[in-house]
Amino acid sequence: MSVPQxxxxxxxxxxISQSHSSKEAAAAKLLKAAVKKQDEDDGTExxxxxxxxMQRKTLIKxxxxxxxxxxxxxEEFTRILxxxxxxAPQNIVRYSFKERSYKRIGGIDQLAIHFMLAGNLLHxxxxxxxxxxxxxxxxxxxxxxxxxxxxxxxxKPDSPQVxxxxxxxxxxxxxxxxxxxxxxxxxDQKLKNxxxxxxxxxxxxxxxxxQKGCQTELPPRSNFSATANQWVIYDAYMEELxxxxxxxxxxxxxxxxxxxxxxxxxxxxxxxxxxxxxxVAKIVERMVVQNTFDEIAQDFKYFEDSSDExxxxxxTLLPLWKFQHDKVKGLAVxxxxxxxxxxxxxxVGLGSYDFTKQGYGMVLFYSLKNPTFPEYSYITxxxxxxxxxxxxxxxxxxxxxxxxxxxxxxxxxxxTQPMYRSTAKSGMHTDPVWQVxxxxxxxxxxHNLFSVSSDGRVVSWTLVKNELVFTEIIKLSMGxxxxxxxxxxxxxxxxxxxxFDFHKQIDYLFLVGTEEGKIFKCSKAYSSxxxxxxxxxHMSVHAVRWNYFHPKVFLSCSADWTVKIWDHTVRxxxxxxxxxxxxxxxxxxxYSSTVFAAVTTDGKVHVFDLSINKYEALCQQPVVPxxxxxxxxxxxxxxxxxxxxxxxxxxxxxxLSPNLRKKPKEKKGQEPPKTPExxxxxxxxLLSLQREPDNSSLG
Amino acid sequence: MAEVEETxxxxxxxxxxxxxxxxxxxxxxxxxxxxxxxxxxYAGLLHQLVMKTRSxxxxxxxxxxxxxxxxxxxxxEIMIAPDKDYFLIVIQNPSD
Numbered sequence: 001m002s003v004p005q006x007x008x009x010x011x012x013x014x015x016i017s018q019s020h021s022s023k024e025a026a027a028a029k030l031l032k033a034a035v036k037k038q039d040e041d042d043g044t045e046x047x048x049x050x051x052x053x054m055q056r057k058t059l060i061k062x063x064x065x066x067x068x069x070x071x072x073x074x075e076e077f078t079r080i081l082x083x084x085x086x087x088a089p090q091n092i093v094r095y096s097f098k099e100r101s102y103k104r105i106g107g108i109d110q111l112a113i114h115f116m117l118a119g120n121l122l123h124x125x126x127x128x129x130x131x132x133x134x135x136x137x138x139x140x141x142x143x144x145x146x147x148x149x150x151x152x153x154x155x156k157p158d159s160p161q162v163x164x165x166x167x168x169x170x171x172x173x174x175x176x177x178x179x180x181x182x183x184x185x186x187x188d189q190k191l192k193n194x195x196x197x198x199x200x201x202x203x204x205x206x207x208x209x210x211q212k213g214c215q216t217e218l219p220p221r222s223n224f225s226a227t228a229n230q231w232v233i234y235d236a237y238m239e240e241l242x243x244x245x246x247x248x249x250x251x252x253x254x255x256x257x258x259x260x261x262x263x264x265x266x267x268x269x270x271x272x273x274x275x276x277x278x279x280v281a282k283i284v285e286r287m288v289v290q291n292t293f294d295e296i297a298q299d300f301k302y303f304e305d306s307s308d309e310x311x312x313x314x315x316t317l318l319p320l321w322k323f324q325h326d327k328v329k330g331l332a333v334x335x336x337x338x339x340x341x342x343x344x345x346x347x348v349g350l351g352s353y354d355f356t357k358q359g360y361g362m363v364l365f366y367s368l369k370n371p372t373f374p375e376y377s378y379i380t381x382x383x384x385x386x387x388x389x390x391x392x393x394x395x396x397x398x399x400x401x402x403x404x405x406x407x408x409x410x411x412x413x414x415x416t417q418p419m420y421r422s423t424a425k426s427g428m429h430t431d432p433v434w435q436v437x438x439x440x441x442x443x444x445x446x447h448n449l450f451s452v453s454s455d456g457r458v459v460s461w462t463l464v465k466n467e468l469v470f471t472e473i474i475k476l477s478m479g480x481x482x483x484x485x486x487x488x489x490x491x492x493x494x495x496x497x498x499x500f501d502f503h504k505q506i507d508y509l510f511l512v513g514t515e516e517g518k519i520f521k522c523s524k525a526y527s528s529x530x531x532x533x534x535x536x537x538h539m540s541v542h543a544v545r546w547n548y549f550h551p552k553v554f555l556s557c558s559a560d561w562t563v564k565i566w567d568h569t570v571r572x573x574x575x576x577x578x579x580x581x582x583x584x585x586x587x588x589x590x591y592s593s594t595v596f597a598a599v600t601t602d603g604k605v606h607v608f609d610l611s612i613n614k615y616e617a618l619c620q621q622p623v624v625p626x627x628x629x630x631x632x633x634x635x636x637x638x639x640x641x642x643x644x645x646x647x648x649x650x651x652x653x654x655x656l657s658p659n660l661r662k663k664p665k666e667k668k669g670q671e672p673p674k675t676p677e678x679x680x681x682x683x684x685x686l687l688s689l690q691r692e693p694d695n696s697s698l699g
Numbered sequence: 700m701a702e703v704e705e706t707x708x709x710x711x712x713x714x715x716x717x718x719x720x721x722x723x724x725x726x727x728x729x730x731x732x733x734x735x736x737x738x739x740x741y742a743g744l745l746h747q748l749v750m751k752t753r754s755x756x757x758x759x760x761x762x763x764x765x766x767x768x769x770x771x772x773x774x775x776e777i778m779i780a781p782d783k784d785y786f787l788i789v790i791q792n793p794s795d
Contacts, residue, residue, distance in 0.1 A: 193779070229754055229757070230757070230758050230761055231754070231757030231758060231761040232759075233759075234761030234762070234763075276782065276784060276785060277703055277721055277782065277785050277787060278702060278703050278706070279782060280780045280781070280782040280786075280787045281703055281707060281710070281780075281783060281787055282706065283766065283767055283780040283787075284710060284767070284778055284780045284787045284789050285706055285709060285710050286770065287767060287778045287780070287789070288710050288713050288716060288778065288789055288791055289713065291776060291778075291791055291793040292713050292714045292715065292793070294793060372709065373706075373709060373715075554722045699764055
């Protein structure tokens with residue numbers, strides 16, 4: 001008994017020495033104490049026993065015992081008893097979500113459970129025990145048992161409690177003997193508390209459950225689908241670009257302006273939608289008109305009079321569109337002008353040549369694409385006598401009136417009033433203005449125009465900011481202009497200028513035709529002298545025109561029924577043509593130096609080609625009903641058509657037949673030259689031929 | 700405003716013009732001189748045609764754009780001029 005005990009004690013001792021449990025320190029201590037107690041008890045016994053053994057025998061060393069020296073044997077090893085569980089891990093690490101890292105646990109459980117057995121003993125006073133007893137149906141015994149227990153276990157401090165229990169139990173049972181028995185019989189006896197217990201269940205009012213849900217309105221949805229074509233992408237980029245440009249501009253613009261602009265934009269979108277259709281409506285109108293006048297359009301483009309091949313020296317004029325406007329009844333066409341830039345646009349000035357019937361006037365712009373309605377129209381107070389479209393800025397139109405006024409209209413502006421107007425203060429003419437012509441911009445790049453009038457003055461007007469500033473260039477007068485006469489003479493006989501023309505190449509040189517029939521060659525530089533005077537006609541000169549190609553040749557036509565061709569170095573005309581009727585206007589063709597056309601008051605158009613026939617017209621064709629008089633003519637710069645205006649306010653377009661448009665024939669094999677030089681040479685040849693007979697005939 | 704009205708009147712008075720329809724970018728007719736059912740029919744059909752045509756033209760060259768479209772048939776001719784927001788359709792019988 002002792003030996004195993006000792007062995008057991010030794011073992012437990014060892015176990016204790018190696019354990020690290022801190023929790024069971026108390027328990028361990030108890031164990032330790034118990035063991036020590038035992039050990040002490042045993043130790044004395046063992047010690048005696050050991051001595052006995054020791055005396056009998058010598059010390060037996062096991063063969064594998066470690067040899068130690070005396071000193072080592074006597075060395076005292078201190079063994080420290082700790083409560084640490086040697087098997088417990090030392091470095092448990094847990095992941096801390098707070099710090100997002102692994103952290104060592106502070107306190108590590110040192111409890112080492114050696115043995116565990118779940119028991120099934122109940123303390124007899126515990127609730128469960130009582131329940132059991134009740135189930136077994138021995139309530140009386142309990143009381144008896146309890147009393148016995150009370151008696152036997154005096155030491156136990158819970159005896160008075162037990163007594164109380166007993167009393168209460170008994171009391172309780174007396175009070176409700178029935179209920180107790182009842183309960184016991186029925187079902188498991190409810191464990192009552194030690195104090196007076198009454199069960200009083202009650203039903204509380206259950207709050208009625210109410211579900212409250214709410215549904216919000218679905219956010220508005222819309223389906224969107226689109227195709228991304230190349231042009232859609234392109235448009236998006238362009239918009240982006242425009243936005244960027246606008247932003248750049250915003251930086252420079254004032255903010256107030258922006259606001260006003262925004263307002264105007266808003267207003268535009270709110271206004272009636274139809275206004276935006278304007279552009280499109282125009283296009284459609286032209287389309288419809290093209291359909292209506294389809295034949296004419298086709299003729300214009302493609303018709304060539306094939307009978308011209310048979311008629312060698314004759315040509316015809318094919319009537320195309322007629323331009324008429326309701327408002328111009330009673331007005332005569334007083335001037336025509338083609339637009340240089342838009343080849344199908346031309347301007348018509350309407351007024352009256354009749355001195356007695358002066359009223360209002362009109363300026364109309366027609367396009368060949370729409371003969372039914374003018375593109376632009378302006379009504380003027382006084383009859384329009386002449387107009388000219390600026391060569392480069394084709395939105396500027398200069399107009400000369402019967403009352404001597406000059407006005408400049410700007411087609412880009414929507415107003416019906418002219419941009420500039422000359423007044424009596426600013427040097428207005430005192431007689432009707434017969435011709436206006438734009439000039440090149442002056443040194444300050446102000447626009448410049450010239451006008452000639454019956455009051456005998458040739459005036460230059462400069463557009464400076466908002467005004468017309470005039471400069472008198474020359475005063476026309478009768479006489480030779482060689483300053484032989486006194487200046488007074490010049491004053492006394494003012495000549496009335498009726499037309500003028502500027503040289504195509506030499507800028508300062510110009511010709512003026514007068515009502516008396518004289519033609520003056522003038523220079524811008526000389527304000528009192530003429531370079532040359534030509535005794536041209538017997539009656540007023542209606543038009544003078546320089547040749548487009550040949551620098552020396554010019555035309556003049558007059559009311560004395562003649563058309564004359566001049567070389568400006570020679571004082572007598574080169575060619576004279578008799579028309580049998582007053583010639584209203586004459587014009588050179590822009591494509592040939594030898595072709596020109598004239599209109600007469602008997603309603604005929606005469607076309608001449610000097611290289612083919614020097615004496616007769618190639619074509620003499622009446623184009624208007626008999627009573628109408630033709631007043632003006634002009635060639636289109638590009639298309640082979642001419643426009644003629646009459647005194648009824650109607651403008652007719654005519655197509656020239658091929659014979660009238662002939663280029664000079666060349667020998668076979670050579671290319672037909674189209675340069676202006678050739679034209680010049682052509683004319684020169686004619687002139688030289690002409691001069692020889694002239695010289696010979698002393699004419 | 701009056702200018703546009705005048706232009707439309709002039710178009711209407713041209714020889715052979717049967718009707719004019721103005722439709723907006725979504726294909727809804729705004730103004731028409733034809734009866735309702737024809738207008739709606741024309742508007743619906745032509746709107747698609749113009750969109751297709753325009754798409755074709757622009758696909759070939761994004762810097763290009765459709766100016767107008769003529770559809771000539773045996774009986775008449777339909778002319779459509781598209782704007783950024785509107786289409787103008789004119790139906791004409793040119794041989795009248």
